[in-house]
Amino acid sequence: MSEKNDDLKKVVNQALAEQKVPHVKLDKMKPSTVDIDKLTKPSKETHQEYWGKGLTFLAIVLIILLVVSIIGFVGEHGLATFFSDHVNIIHFLTSTDWDPTQGKNHVGALAMIVTSFLVTLISALIAAPFAIAVALFMTEYSSKRSAKFLQSVTELLVGIPSVVYGFLGLTIIVPAIRNIFGGTGFGILAATLVLFVMVLPTITSLTVDALKAVPTELKNSSAALGATRWQTIYHVILRASTPRILTAIIFGMARAFGEALAVQMVIGNAVLMPYNLVSPSATLTSQLTSQMGNTVMGTLPNNALWSLALLLLLMSLLFNFLVHLIGKKGKK
Amino acid sequence: MHKHLLGKLTILFLFIVTFLTGCANNNSSKITIVGSSALQPLAEQAGNDYRLSHSGSNIVVQGGGSGTGLSQIQAGAVQIGSSDVFADTQKGINAHLLKDYLVAVVGVVPIVNKGVGVENLSIKQLQEIFTGKITNWQQVGGKKGAIIVINRSKGSGTRATFEDLVLRGKQAVKSQEQDSNGTVKKIVNSTPGTISYISFPYATDNNIQKLSIDHVYPTNKNIPDNKWKLWSYEHMYTKGKPNKATASFLKYMLSKKVQTGLIPKTGYLSVNQMHVKRDSHNKVTKLGK
Secondary structure, eight states: OHHHHHHHHHHHHHHHHHOOSTTSOGGGGOGGGOOHHHHHSOOHHHHHHHHHHHHHHHHHHHHHHHHHHHHHHHHHHHHHHHHTSOOOHHHHHHOOOBOGGGOGGGBOOHHHHHHHHHHHHHHHHHHHHHHHHHHHIIIIISOHHHHHHHHHHHHHHHHSOHHHHHHHIIIIIHHHHHHHHOSOSOSHHHHHHHHHHHHHHHHHHHHHHHHHTSOHHHHHHHHHTTOOHHHHIIIIIHHHHHHHHHHHHHHHHHHHHHOOHHHHHHHBOOOOOOSSTTSOBOOHHHHHHHHGGGSOTTSHHHHHHHHHHHHHHHHHHHHHHHHHHHHHHHHO | OHHHHHHHHHHHHHHHHHHHHHHHHHOTTEEEEEEOTTTHHHHHHHHHHHHHHSTTOEEEEEEEOHHHHHHHHHTTOSSEEEESSOGGGSTTOOGGGEEEEEEEEEEEEEEEOGGGOOOEEOHHHHHHHHTTSOOBGGGGTSOSOBOEEEEEOTTOHHHHHHIIIIITTOOOOOOEEESOHHHHHHHHHHSTTEEEEEEGGGTTSTTSEEOEETTBOOOGGGTTTTSSOOEEEEEEEEESSOOHHHHHHHHHHTSHHIIIIIHHHTTOBOGGGOSEEEOTTOOEEEOOO
């Protein structure tokens, strides 16, 4: 070590003596006091570098651990239904007989799966055209100031807690449906309408981003060809942003699929195959929220709920996968 | 500079965490009661009164259903788990670990929407409605209109009581399930053709039609002799022997002041008033008095 230091000192001294680069006034730095030890040891900035790197790395490790343990936990309990309680997985996916307290032949989740998909699809189907229209208005027609105003309005809608939406649904939508269609008013239609309001802002703000990302050259050249604004929107802007709009819709669907509280408040919570839009039903999430407190850890009814949770987890993975797939296709 | 700030923040954070958790562990006078929503009004009221006379006590009452109460007390997460059902009737609950305190008796009454035109049903009719055999109010002497059954969610003690005593082992028709006595009352009040059941302390207003069964009226007077058969004990369970604060509160619950004062006032019955006894298999025996 000291040999190296000596070498270094030699080099520095030689450089000082030769002064090959006259404009760097080394002599002003009082070269005689050059601290070789300080030069060869990590500086303060290097320490900061280590700190920063270490902290961010630690955060990542923590998050990964969290994700892995959540998936592991849900998987362990969700699969216990099939491996230790010996529920047939095909029965689980195709039977509508849901009454896990009655034993392993009554663990059919089909009614909930179908209802979950129905409310998700219908609400996304209604919300998407609205969201695209709103986004088009915000990006193409309105002035910058009103666009900003609309943006904050949609952001406000995203921020409203789901229990508030559920409460509104319970006091406004459910009685309205009851008066128009009869029955109790609880059901898929009520859930769809509540979810429509909930996913609308999500899809809108993501669609706005999608539309803004369309290159100005495309719009300009379309205008140069003599196209009207609507022709430009329809033939150029929407075409160019289709993959990203689809991604926005899928994000909206993911939110609808995972929403529990608001849906549980208005859907009626009857594990029945829905035979029309105003018959009470139950989704995977609503069944989870209404039942999780009542079961005892480790018993079949509890494990069956974990299986529903596992199903939800797999579905959200599928949604993520779809987003990536569409994103990749869009780049081509 | 940043490094120091970060280090200080970390230390502060750790300090706060240990401080808070330490607090939670040491505060043994805090009593959490979780479970039966039928017992909730009484437990809350009793908790408030107890707090006034015992300064320094801290009683938290939460609902969630009898199933929740039993599973939480078994897990040792709370000090008292309340339930409408006997612990040994619940699957997965080891009743030997739990100590049972019967604090009150509560009645359950079937309720219907005011528009159905029915005020009395036989127990058989009630059974056939809830098993889905009778589907129109006309069949039981009411106005024409479909019967809409509103059930409580599984794990509700009120539902367990109702099914044990009315359905007697038969499967209930699959129908809407709601979480709490309050929600059920609201829905039955506003939806034509609905029938459900709630516990007595909630059935106080006139917007819903309470049903008599076989012409026995749902009043607390009819419960002690088992004339009105739909009633259940309100249990408070502790895991093993309760700690000092919990034991003191339970003693208060069973004291004369609560049993003869608060309990009748809030619509429950005292266990001491009962002329009959019922075990966990629903066998009713007369008490020699």
